[in-house]
Amino acid sequence: MAGIGESTYYKHGQSPDAEFKLALQAILAACADAGIDPREIDGFASYGDDRSEATRLASALGLPRLRSATMQWGGGGGGCCAAVANGAAAIATGQADCVVVFRSLAQGQHGRFGQSAAAGAVSGERAYLVPYGVISPPQRFAMRVRRYMEEHGVRQEALRAIALVSYHHAQNNPRAVMRGRPLDAQRYDASRWIVEPFHLFDCCMENDGAAAIVLVSAERAADLRQKPAYLLGAASGAGPRFATHAHNSPAYASANFGTLAPDLYRMAKVSPADVGVVQSYENFTGGVVMALAEHGFFTPAQANDFLTPENLIAPDGRLPLNTSGGNLAECYMHGFELVLEAVRQVRGTSCNQAPRSDVALVIGGPMVAPASDLLLGSAAAL
């Protein structure tokens, strides 16, 4: 990963620029960061049905040729790490030399995930949910988290710690939408329920913006401007029948990393103890609890003891978490801002730098399928 870039991050509906223009801004910023001519780009990778199509980008940027264009199927923010892996696979197999992985999202222009005015008819998975008022993402995920809390005795304070940490880190981050809006335990407790067990601050924001990463081969990255962040490993997919309709996945109280995390560590040849800093997608804080446990940092029974602000805040915590503020407090860029933050951690340039950052973990959207995750590392980790 040779370059990173993002547009200004806005509250939803506040971008003065079109979504496609935001994508172009992020891509050019990432190229400038890497020190490459944008016309070196010969591939794009994205996820979440990004509307900024690879062919339009290639035309807009006057690319001499487009060699790879991959879109990760389904899963919403579950694809934020898989998109990187797909781009890297194109390079590793000789199909492309310079792939930009990106996400652009202007919810003010194209509608929010958290609102619906749909009438008429609904079919498929949504037919089993929407007529019962189970419509928006928090409503679709709350019952997984409730079941997990019940099975393992996880308390609301564990969810709260994740929200407090994201807001704490965002206060040092000039890019963060929630900078200047600190959160404390009292304000969390007093905040309204969106859907039990999620308070307002357990839920991600909705935003306008774009973020991009330039991927090249490890050999090429060594000659470029920035300290490279190497892709140590990646995994994506789903456990057995995880996407079964009407909440029938066998592992229901799960973030869906049961089959992915072992693959990830095996490919990267590292263990959870080697990981110095984690960016874990917060669609909802409860998903982070499950995702971290499934990546081996604690057992579900230990969640209450592990998940405290002291343990998770950089630089002194045992496992600094979501050091940019993430989806809760930096910007909901569908998790792609988390990948950029992991690159900063490996470079040593985060606003909330972790002392151990040679191995950085990114966990994509939990509780969705397909999900995905990544391990990045410095040259020292190779």
Place this chain on the structure above:
Amino acid sequence: MNHFYLPEGLPAPVPEPDGVSAPYWTGLREGRLMVQRCQQCGCWQFGPEWICHRCLAFDPAWVEVRPAGRIYSWERVWHPVHPALKERGAYLAVLVELPDAGHVRMVGNLLGDPMQAVRIGVEVAGVFEHHAGAAPPFSLLHWQCR
């Protein structure tokens, strides 16, 4: 005149264009809970699919199941996201497992006081809610504590 648990105006459930779930929705309209059960291996399956996920026999049979189960999980929704729900106030959704049907699960609303204490594991009975006047007409399956 609202005798429905949630106000009218939410989208009506219909089968997919390929019809794989049509027997389920037709069954609800007739006041019957239909679930797939493979005739070859006996595996229960929900949501519906064209093939049995265990033995890969095509076209699992549909069998009628007693609408009785246990609460597997629950949520109390406070923030309305659809115009039809703006005036509703809090409501309860539950995930119910059906021990008589291989523990398949389905989502519905829990009838009664939306502020009632809900406990996982509690036994519930199904209550059909018929929206005969909707276009298209449909029926839902709700639950109440036994």
